[in-house]
Amino acid sequence: MNPPINSAGVISDQMAPDFLLAVEALTVSFDGFKAVNDLSFYVDEREIRVIVGPNGAGKTTVLDLICGKTKATSGSIKFRGQELTRMSESKIVQAGIGRKFQTPSIYDDLTVFENLEISYPKGRSVFGALAFKRDATVRDRVFEVAEMIFLENKLNERAEFLSHGQKQWLEIGMLLIQDPDLLMLDEPVAGMSVSERKKTAELLNKIIANRSIIVIEHDMKFVEDIAHKVTVLHQGKVLSEGKMDHVKHDPKVVEVYLGH
Ligand SMILES: Nc1ncnc2c1ncn2[C@@H]1O[C@H](COP(=O)(O)OP(=O)(O)OP(=O)(O)O)[C@@H](O)[C@H]1O
Numbered sequence: 425m426n427p428p429i430n431s432a433g434v435i436s437d438q439m440a441p442d443f444l445l446a447v448e449a450l451t452v453s454f455d456g457f458k459a460v461n462d463l464s465f466y467v468d469e470r471e472i473r474v475i476v477g478p479n480g481a482g483k484t485t486v487l488d489l490i491c492g493k494t495k496a497t498s499g500s501i502k503f504r505g506q507e508l509t510r511m512s513e514s515k516i517v518q519a520g521i522g523r524k525f526q527t528p529s530i531y532d533d534l535t536v537f538e539n540l541e542i543s544y545p546k547g548r549s550v551f552g553a554l555a556f557k558r559d560a561t562v563r564d565r566v567f568e569v570a571e572m573i574f575l576e577n578k579l580n581e582r583a584e585f586l587s588h589g590q591k592q593w594l595e596i597g598m599l600l601i602q603d604p605d606l607l608m609l610d611e612p613v614a615g616m617s618v619s620e621r622k623k624t625a626e627l628l629n630k631i632i633a634n635r636s637i638i639v640i641e642h643d644m645k646f647v648e649d650i651a652h653k654v655t656v657l658h659q660g661k662v663l664s665e666g667k668m669d670h671v672k673h674d675p676k677v678v679e680v681y682l683g684h
Pocket residue numbers: 454459477478479480481482483484485486
């Protein structure tokens with residue numbers, strides 16, 4: 425049975441299943457303009473959710489609100505039941521949310537290995553562990569992540585010499601090494617070749633084994649390849665939501681987004 429949903433799309437508390445992320449009645453105003461307007465949506469554990477919508481629909485602002493970069497005017501964002509709207513950006517990272525922006529923020533003059541190594545969370549390994557033990561733990565984790573992001577043969581290469589797609593993967597790796605429970609990616613395949621897009625889809629399908637992912641994306645082929653569910657935003661609200669097949673045939677979506 426589906427849980428009861430009121431007219432604003434909010435699921436009643438008593439019946440709400442255990443979502444990883446529950447965004448409810450979220451609003452942010454910039455000088456009176458509501459970029460996100462009474463928005464509600466729910467993300468499951470191990471789900472890939474894709475957010476699509478026309479330019480200015482509020483997609484990036486939603487990610488900014490979840491990661492604490494922008495503060496909500498009203499509404500709630502609960503992550504495993506923990507309210508995020510009053511938390512600082514760094515506390516939200518510690519709570520287990522990683523965010524990748526559109527332009528890669530990797531260190532060009534460091535190697536792939538070093539970029540991953542410096543992203544390993546400080547104080548993560550056993551408290552009081554001997555330095556060499558920690559070093560080995562970090563090294564093993566760097567190798568593991570490098571393999572996942574198709575860069576195991578590039579560990580000693582300086583990041584500036586990587587292709588555009590490899591730089592994007594490295595940045596995803598720098599987030600993965602922190603083992604977030606929710607990963608948010610803003611147009612991860614923009615500027616990638618067809619084969620890089622395919623590998624990125626492979627990567628995302630692999631890493632949801634123990635986390636959820638929210639992706640903002642315009643490339644509908646890529647969306648088809650990865651989305652468990654699609655949320656279409658328009659003027660800061662949900663225009664349509666569901667499986668790709670449902671959404672792409674929704675006349676409202678065709679009218680404001682896909683038909684253009
Ligand atoms: N800090 C801000 N101050 C004022 N207006 C803002 C601010 N941030 C976003 N906006 C406005 O909010 C609206 C939504 O912007 P947002 O970047 O979230 O859209 P988007 O769906 O990500 O669009 P795009 O696909 O073009 O990236 C836009 O009209 C934008 O100009």
